[in-house]
Amino acid sequence: MRVLIYGAGQLARMMALSAVPMGIEVQAVDVGSETVVDPISKLPAGMSLSQAIEEADVLSVEFEHVPEHLLEQAHVSGKLKPGIEAILTGADRVREKRLLERLGIANCAHRIVTDVEQLEEAVAALGERLILKASRDGYDGYGQWRLAQAADLAGLKTALAELDLNKVPLVVEQMADFSRELSLVGVRDAKGRCQFYPLAENLHYQGQLHVSLAPAPGITEALTTQAQQAFTALATELDYVGVLAVEFFQVDDRLLVNEIAPRVHNSGHWSMQGADTSQFENHIRAICGLPLGCTAALRPSAMINIIGCKEFSQQLLSIPECHLHWYGKSVRKKRKMGHINVSAESYAALGARLEKLSGYLPMEHFPKLVAEAQRLQSL
Amino acid sequence: MRVLIYGAGQLARMMALSAVPMGIEVQAVDVGSETVVDPISKLPAGMSLSQAIEEADVLSVEFEHVPEHLLEQAHVSGKLKPGIEAILTGADRVREKRLLERLGIANCAHRIVTDVEQLEEAVAALGERLILKASRDGYDGYGQWRLAQAADLAGLKTALAELDLNKVPLVVEQMADFSRELSLVGVRDAKGRCQFYPLAENLHYQGQLHVSLAPAPGITEALTTQAQQAFTALATELDYVGVLAVEFFQVDDRLLVNEIAPRVHNSGHWSMQGADTSQFENHIRAICGLPLGCTAALRPSAMINIIGCKEFSQQLLSIPECHLHWYGKSVRKKRKMGHINVSAESYAALGARLEKLSGYLPMEHFPKLVAEAQRLQSL
Numbered sequence: 001m002r003v004l005i006y007g008a009g010q011l012a013r014m015m016a017l018s019a020v021p022m023g024i025e026v027q028a029v030d031v032g033s034e035t036v037v038d039p040i041s042k043l044p045a046g047m048s049l050s051q052a053i054e055e056a057d058v059l060s061v062e063f064e065h066v067p068e069h070l071l072e073q074a075h076v077s078g079k080l081k082p083g084i085e086a087i088l089t090g091a092d093r094v095r096e097k098r099l100l101e102r103l104g105i106a107n108c109a110h111r112i113v114t115d116v117e118q119l120e121e122a123v124a125a126l127g128e129r130l131i132l133k134a135s136r137d138g139y140d141g142y143g144q145w146r147l148a149q150a151a152d153l154a155g156l157k158t159a160l161a162e163l164d165l166n167k168v169p170l171v172v173e174q175m176a177d178f179s180r181e182l183s184l185v186g187v188r189d190a191k192g193r194c195q196f197y198p199l200a201e202n203l204h205y206q207g208q209l210h211v212s213l214a215p216a217p218g219i220t221e222a223l224t225t226q227a228q229q230a231f232t233a234l235a236t237e238l239d240y241v242g243v244l245a246v247e248f249f250q251v252d253d254r255l256l257v258n259e260i261a262p263r264v265h266n267s268g269h270w271s272m273q274g275a276d277t278s279q280f281e282n283h284i285r286a287i288c289g290l291p292l293g294c295t296a297a298l299r300p301s302a303m304i305n306i307i308g309c310k311e312f313s314q315q316l317l318s319i320p321e322c323h324l325h326w327y328g329k330s331v332r333k334k335r336k337m338g339h340i341n342v343s344a345e346s347y348a349a350l351g352a353r354l355e356k357l358s359g360y361l362p363m364e365h366f367p368k369l370v371a372e373a374q375r376l377q378s379l
Numbered sequence: 380m381r382v383l384i385y386g387a388g389q390l391a392r393m394m395a396l397s398a399v400p401m402g403i404e405v406q407a408v409d410v411g412s413e414t415v416v417d418p419i420s421k422l423p424a425g426m427s428l429s430q431a432i433e434e435a436d437v438l439s440v441e442f443e444h445v446p447e448h449l450l451e452q453a454h455v456s457g458k459l460k461p462g463i464e465a466i467l468t469g470a471d472r473v474r475e476k477r478l479l480e481r482l483g484i485a486n487c488a489h490r491i492v493t494d495v496e497q498l499e500e501a502v503a504a505l506g507e508r509l510i511l512k513a514s515r516d517g518y519d520g521y522g523q524w525r526l527a528q529a530a531d532l533a534g535l536k537t538a539l540a541e542l543d544l545n546k547v548p549l550v551v552e553q554m555a556d557f558s559r560e561l562s563l564v565g566v567r568d569a570k571g572r573c574q575f576y577p578l579a580e581n582l583h584y585q586g587q588l589h590v591s592l593a594p595a596p597g598i599t600e601a602l603t604t605q606a607q608q609a610f611t612a613l614a615t616e617l618d619y620v621g622v623l624a625v626e627f628f629q630v631d632d633r634l635l636v637n638e639i640a641p642r643v644h645n646s647g648h649w650s651m652q653g654a655d656t657s658q659f660e661n662h663i664r665a666i667c668g669l670p671l672g673c674t675a676a677l678r679p680s681a682m683i684n685i686i687g688c689k690e691f692s693q694q695l696l697s698i699p700e701c702h703l704h705w706y707g708k709s710v711r712k713k714r715k716m717g718h719i720n721v722s723a724e725s726y727a728a729l730g731a732r733l734e735k736l737s738g739y740l741p742m743e744h745f746p747k748l749v750a751e752a753q754r755l756q757s758l
Binding site for chain 1 (some may be wrong): 392396399400401417419420652655656660664669670672673674677693694696697699700701702703704705707717722
């Protein structure tokens with residue numbers, strides 16, 4: 001079997017690495033140059049995009065921001081999984097909000113704003129603590145603005161004045177007073193069967209995910225049920241096939257959907273060591289029509305992103321059950337260079353390992369690590 | 380870092396798949412054509428062998444039968460791990476026997492025979508139930524003969540008459556009355572630290588490994604100690620770096636070394652799902668000077684070789700904790716095409732899963748599976 005992934009970054013690479021043992025060949029499309037490459041070596045595959053589409057059994061994506069003309073071309077082949085609607089929904093916060101509303105899934109109170117003059121009404125309805133997100137191309141904290149108090153509104157309007165809000169509307173959300181961020185990564189097969197990884201707890205810094213912990217501590221059955229019901233409603237409505245991630249804010253004992261990602265997700269990378277079948281293998285299994293693999297956590301695991309740096313001691317591999325996943329990219333500020341997975345038999349033991357890990361890493365690039373190591377040891 | 384592996388088969392491929400996440404690039408040498416290839420795609424790497432040796436940080440092997448002129452060239456580069464003596468010892472049963480004798484490691488009573496006329500003396504000393512093995516190129520049951528009774532000696536001498544026993548002597552062994560075959564896969568780093576996977580039990584059929592089970596059931600501490608002591612003595616003497624496999628016959632509560640393999644080993648493939656760090660990752664870690672990973676078994680696991688067939692139901696992946704490892708080769712009689720790893724929380728549960736697995740496979744190619752499934756359920 002042959003799979004073609006749109007996007008040739010680390011997610012395509014990790015999907016390819018998990019597909020090879022199943023005898024499935026993965027090629028990737030560099031969506032900028034529209035060339036077909038090997039997602040591991042990044043070498044040209046020696047074929048045109050249309051030839052690659054023709055020869056592939058399944059097409060999929062590693063990210064939702066695929067240019068629309070490429071998505072359309074993939075869609076008309078009849079081989080795209082998940083489908084174009086799911087991908088477009090993940091790429092557009094307005095579509096996403098409308099879907100959540102239609103399905104009655106709890107999310108943050110919000111307004112869609114197509115003109116800066118509508119901001120006053122939004123403040124009146126939602127209060128003065130707001131987060132404004134561009135409907136499209138909002139990725140890792142880009143294209144977002146915050147309002148902390150009504151007095152700053154005039155300045156914000158000036159900052160937004162140059163944007164064409166009719167073309168790219170803003171989703172203006174009430175800043176949720178949440179206790180933590182959680183995500184549910186799950187997988188749905190073509191027959192509609194869903195399997196779920198446990199909820200992960202996600203620690204962000206300056207708009208980027210830094211640490212995921214799975215299973216998230218202190219999860220009640222009620223929280224899991226809410227999350228799985230939201231996932232199932234979304235995946236069913238979208239007739240989804242593959243791995244889907246749903247991000248939540250936890251407010252008391254309620255979950256509000258923050259956003260959905262129609263693909264394998266950074267907060268599921270722990271599954272490469274922490275579960276029997278990783279999210280990458282399960283995405284490939286699902287889109288290729290193979291039975292899904294087990295998603296239960298084998299033991300508590302943490303995923304630590306390596307962001308914007310490449311200098312650290314390889315001796316970190318001396319920590320038991322510690323694995324490096326390097327993406328082979330050149331270093332750039334705020335760029336995800338790789339991640340580290342650490343597992344242990346208990347949260348306390350995991351915390352101790354993370355504390356040890358912090359000794360091998362430049363702490364200025366890992367602002368969430370030490371506090372998380374200490375928190376886990378005190379659980 | 381860059382690693383060059385001699386041999387471009389499944390072992391090089393699985394080493395490469397485990398090296399990529401650590402940011403280590405693996406290339407392979409097709410030792411027949413002496414070309415350098417990508418061990419995953421098998422595409423030419425676009426460089427000469429001498430250039431690849433020059434650019435590599437470490438050289439290693441996926442099998443011991445590398446032509447000697449290539450081994451010598453690798454050796455003089457100063458980058459070969461494990462060293463040439465270890466590889467030549469694994470490739471030559473006479474060298475191997477001499478090493479075992481020198482170190483006082485228990486093995487089968489034997490004679491080295493360089494002339495068929497010495498066979499009478501061997502029968503007189505060892506008895507009439509013998510196994511004769513060519514010192515070199517004995518691989519997967521080729522180059523082996525058996526004597527069941529003294530009366531057959533004349534016929535055997537005729538069969539051997541055409542061989543040049545001075546060039547390739549025979550190791551003539553007393554057929555051991557063993558209860559089972561076990562193997563110890565371990566890894567030694569450049570500083571001499573060893574870590575061991577648990578002993579695996581191996582089921583052969585017509586000279587080929589069909590099923591490995593790890594940890595082997597019913598292993599006493601005394602057996603583990605014997606195996607680890609033999610491994611450590613061999614690895615220390617050879618100043619070994621990397622994964623080494625030692626195969627044993629169990630006779631009552633004693634272990635006799637059958638043979639050693641200076642490389643990752645088929646009886647260690649279960650570690651891809653059954654241990655935190657697979658033998659492939661640990662070999663790469665060791666030869667690249669990285670800390671070794673954990674070798675403990677997470678849960679009971681079985682490895683089932685797929686030999687000489689490629690037709691089976693992919694629905695076998697519906698069995699929990701069941702993973703396919705396909706090598707991407709064309710089918711040939713007795714050729715190892717791939718393997719299946721199955722894990723479970725107990726031997727009994729593992730046996731039940733193997734029984735289910737047998738329903739998805741053509742049983743004529745899996746002669747050991749059903750009986751093993753039943754045995755595990757009765758443990």
